[in-house]
Amino acid sequence: GxxxxxxxxxxAVEGAIVQINCTYQTSGFYGLSxxxxxxxxxxxxxxxxxxxxxxxxxxxxxxxxxxxxxxxxLLQELQMKDSASYFCAVRSNRDDKIIFGKGTRLHIxx
Amino acid sequence: xxVVSQHPSRVICKSGTSVKIECRSLDFQATTMFWxxxxxxxxxxxxxxxxxxxxxxYEQGVEKDKFLINHASLTLSTLTVTSxxxxxxxFYICSARPTGNTGELFFGEGSRLxxx
Numbered sequence: 001g002x003x004x005x006x007x008x009x010x011x012a013v014e015g016a017i018v019q020i021n022c023t024y025q026t027s028g029f030y031g032l033s034x035x036x037x038x039x040x041x042x043x044x045x046x047x048x049x050x051x052x053x054x055x056x057x058x059x060x061x062x063x064x065x066x067x068x069x070x071x072x073x074l075l076q077e078l079q080m081k082d083s084a085s086y087f088c089a090v091r092s093n094r095d096d097k098i099i100f101g102k103g104t105r106l107h108i109x110x
Numbered sequence: 111x112x113v114v115s116q117h118p119s120r121v122i123c124k125s126g127t128s129v130k131i132e133c134r135s136l137d138f139q140a141t142t143m144f145w146x147x148x149x150x151x152x153x154x155x156x157x158x159x160x161x162x163x164x165x166x167x168y169e170q171g172v173e174k175d176k177f178l179i180n181h182a183s184l185t186l187s188t189l190t191v192t193s194x195x196x197x198x199x200x201f202y203i204c205s206a207r208p209t210g211n212t213g214e215l216f217f218g219e220g221s222r223l224x225x226x
Contacts, residue, residue, distance in 0.1 A: 042217040102153040
């Protein structure tokens with residue numbers, strides 16, 4: 001089966017940097033994705049890592065270590081609009097499913 | 111990016127009726143679509159994997175006779191909640207992965223179902 005662990009809540013200050021960690025257990029692994037979801041809305045794709053290392057997309061970066069079954073999402077120069085829930089998700093190469101973690105609620109203080 | 115359209119966005123129905131939700135990929139073909147269910151402040155729970163031209167694969171604990179999924183074309187999947195009950199009230203979200211793509215899911219806007 002598959003399981004993902006990520007913190008339930010994180011609080012940071014506007015303009016700061018925050019890191020959201022995700023550890024996973026999966027039977028077969030393609031890659032780790034990150035999604036953002038604002039209240040009442042649908043998830044939107046942020047990043048995808050299939051190989052070890054850091055992927056940077058603007059203010060957001062994502063890291064993966066396959067050997068440690070670990071990844072993180074790094075958000076820089078936090079803005080109030082970044083207040084949302086962030087989900088890590090893994091795709092298994094055995095059953096082709098994409099399973100989501102329970103999500104991390106990011107609170108940003110002015 | 112790719113666009114997935116989901117309709118209706120909100121639906122209220124009486125207990126015992128059936129509700130159909132449509133999910134369309136507007137600018138790409140999707141051999142695989144996924145249906146998720148989400149309760150307030152919780153994660154997305156995978157209900158089933160919809161495969162074009164074949165039967166859907168349901169997750170453990172999801173009643174296939176209650177949640178009927180049809181994927182008749184490469185751009186359309188439908189979820190029908192049959193004989194809906196108040197406990198079926200939830201946010202249902204479809205997603206699609208373009209053929210050949212591995213990591214990115216494109217989500218519909220979601221459908222909020224309220225069963226009275």
